[in-house]
Amino acid sequence: MSKKTLVEATINGETVEFLCEPRQSLLETLRDVLELTGSKEGCLTGDCGACTVLVEGRPVCSCLMLGVEAQGKNITTVEGLATNGVLSVLQNKFLEHAALQCGICTPGFLISAKSLLDRNPKPTEHDVRYALAGNLCRCTGYDKIVKAVLDAAAAIRSQGEGKAAAR
Amino acid sequence: MHAINYDAPTTLDQAVSILKTHGENARPFCGGTDIIIQLRAGVRRTEHLVDVKKIKELQVLSFDAKKGLRLGAAVPCIEISESDVMRRHYPGLTEAAHLIGSLQIQNRASVGGNLCNGSPAADTTPALIVLGARARIVGPNGEREVPVEAFVVSPGRTVLKPGELLVELLVPAPAPHSSDAYLRFIPRNEMDIAVVGVGAAVTLDGDKVKAARIALAAVGPTPILASKAADAIIGMKLDDAALEAAGRAASAACSPIDDMRGTAEFRLHITAVLTRRVLSIAAERAKKN
Ligand SMILES: Cc1cc2nc3c(=O)[nH]c(=O)nc-3n(C[C@@H](O)[C@@H](O)[C@H](O)COP(=O)(O)OP(=O)(O)OC[C@H]3O[C@@H](n4cnc5c(N)ncnc54)[C@H](O)[C@@H]3O)c2cc1C
Ligand code: FES
Ligand code: FES
Numbered sequence: 001m002s003k004k005t006l007v008e009a010t011i012n013g014e015t016v017e018f019l020c021e022p023r024q025s026l027l028e029t030l031r032d033v034l035e036l037t038g039s040k041e042g043c044l045t046g047d048c049g050a051c052t053v054l055v056e057g058r059p060v061c062s063c064l065m066l067g068v069e070a071q072g073k074n075i076t077t078v079e080g081l082a083t084n085g086v087l088s089v090l091q092n093k094f095l096e097h098a099a100l101q102c103g104i105c106t107p108g109f110l111i112s113a114k115s116l117l118d119r120n121p122k123p124t125e126h127d128v129r130y131a132l133a134g135n136l137c138r139c140t141g142y143d144k145i146v147k148a149v150l151d152a153a154a155a156i157r158s159q160g161e162g163k164a165a166a167r
Numbered sequence: 168m169h170a171i172n173y174d175a176p177t178t179l180d181q182a183v184s185i186l187k188t189h190g191e192n193a194r195p196f197c198g199g200t201d202i203i204i205q206l207r208a209g210v211r212r213t214e215h216l217v218d219v220k221k222i223k224e225l226q227v228l229s230f231d232a233k234k235g236l237r238l239g240a241a242v243p244c245i246e247i248s249e250s251d252v253m254r255r256h257y258p259g260l261t262e263a264a265h266l267i268g269s270l271q272i273q274n275r276a277s278v279g280g281n282l283c284n285g286s287p288a289a290d291t292t293p294a295l296i297v298l299g300a301r302a303r304i305v306g307p308n309g310e311r312e313v314p315v316e317a318f319v320v321s322p323g324r325t326v327l328k329p330g331e332l333l334v335e336l337l338v339p340a341p342a343p344h345s346s347d348a349y350l351r352f353i354p355r356n357e358m359d360i361a362v363v364g365v366g367a368a369v370t371l372d373g374d375k376v377k378a379a380r381i382a383l384a385a386v387g388p389t390p391i392l393a394s395k396a397a398d399a400i401i402g403m404k405l406d407d408a409a410l411e412a413a414g415r416a417a418s419a420a421c422s423p424i425d426d427m428r429g430t431a432e433f434r435l436h437i438t439a440v441l442t443r444r445v446l447s448i449a450a451e452r453a454k455k456n
Binding site: 066115 | 168169170171172173175198199200203204206207216218245268269270271272274275
């Protein structure tokens with residue numbers, strides 16, 4: 001075993017310090033060291049996207065990043081989407097549209113979708129399918145997931161308009 | 168994965184000195200999209216990963232109309248595909264970078280790593296070759312430059328010696344009336360390894376070809392610069408006969424294998440088809456420049 005390294009990172013808005021071995025992926029570190037088990041392990045080869053997290057706002061496969069690389073980085077996992085136990089609009093839309101069955105792929109889809117909506121509040125269906133191309137689902141087919149994301153985008157936009165009107 | 172050590176030097180000197188100290192037992196580490204998978208699968212071994220992403224020379228992406236492009240070895244593909252300057256001046260290289268994996272992969276994978284991994288199927292390598300790109304390498308014995316077509320020596324092996332690292336890719340400024348393009352064939356729409364990839368760069372003089380370079384992926388043990396295919400069209404109008412001739416010469420430059428992605432015969436056929444198409448696209452673009 002190689003010696004453990006002390007890493008400091010911001011995860012879901014909180015500064016955390018943890019010890020990890022350089023051979024451990026960020027995914028292993030999140031799940032086994034930090035007990036953030038929302039991010040899932042599917043393939044470990046970058047193909048399925050179940051392990052997707054945001055690093056500095058950009059989606060990456062946490063199975064293809066080392067835990068030690070998290071040093072000084074800002075990371076968002078699926079655990080960071082709800083606020084004080086209240087699900088985000090996007091999460092609720094996944095439930096409403098039944099955009100999941102077994103749910104293994106869902107954290108990855110939510111993160112990829114969040115990254116899209118953060119960047120592009122008015123995506124087309126094509127934009128959504130493109131942004132989700134690195135996430136695989138063996139259960140639902142993709143239509144419900146795509147509809148959930150488009151509907152979430154619309155809901156977030158009308159919330160924004162509501163707030164603007166109230167001001 | 169077996170135990171490893173990890174360093175993230177911030178200067179070239181530090182990186183070279185760490186790589187030198189550990190010799191054969193150390194490897195540069197960039198986006199990890201090849202090396203992590205290979206270490207996990209046990210097909211490569213190393214004791215020491217030297218993360219090169221914090222070295223500023225490796226993060227340069229700058230274009231000058233006279234001097235051309237400096238592309239740091241660690242620049243992730245996403246920066247290339249999102250760059251208007253890249254799309255405008257090097258559309259072929261840009262489309263090759265854009266083809267790599269998903270957004271998740273493009274946010275991590277570098278063009279430098281794509282080259283240093285040494286795969287004959289790497290999409291950005293032919294795109295670099297047709298542009299006349301040179302690889303700037305730094306190591307314990309100083310600096311050297313190698314044309315990209317000479318960089319990969321056999322599947323997974325490159326000219327890099329222990330202790331050396333790729334700093335940047337130097338790409339000449341495009342000549343007037345020139346452009347580039349890259350196409351690959353895969354059995355699905357996205358997320359696969361090329362069965363055949365073809366890059367082309369063309370410079371026009373009126374309606375005739377003044378200069379051209381054609382390079383091929385996945386049809387031999389290394390990426391291939393198909394000089395005879397380019398020679399077949401120099402001084403010619405790019406009509407059907409010229410395109411056919413280039414396609415035939417490109418197929419003749421291949422030494423493909425049969426594998427699960429396609430037979431050798433199929434690869435030869437597709438090489439000719441893609442060569443014709445990619446030349447037409449590059450020439451159309453060149454007319455507008
Ligand atoms: C799901 C998936 C899909 C993919 N799709 C494609 C595709 O469509 N087309 C394609 O071409 N590729 C594809 N790839 C592979 C592609 O992501 C890699 O080839 C990538 O470009 C390598 O860059 P990296 O920064 O991740 O390198 P790393 O994995 O960090 O390193 C790769 C190799 O290069 C060496 N290295 C890295 N940087 C340097 C340097 N500066 N100096 C010296 N040596 C160095 C390392 O030691 C290692 O041997 C895919 C990968 C995945 C996981
Ligand atoms: S587990 Fe990371 S992409 Fe599948
Ligand atoms: S819901 Fe089972 S894999 Fe997507």
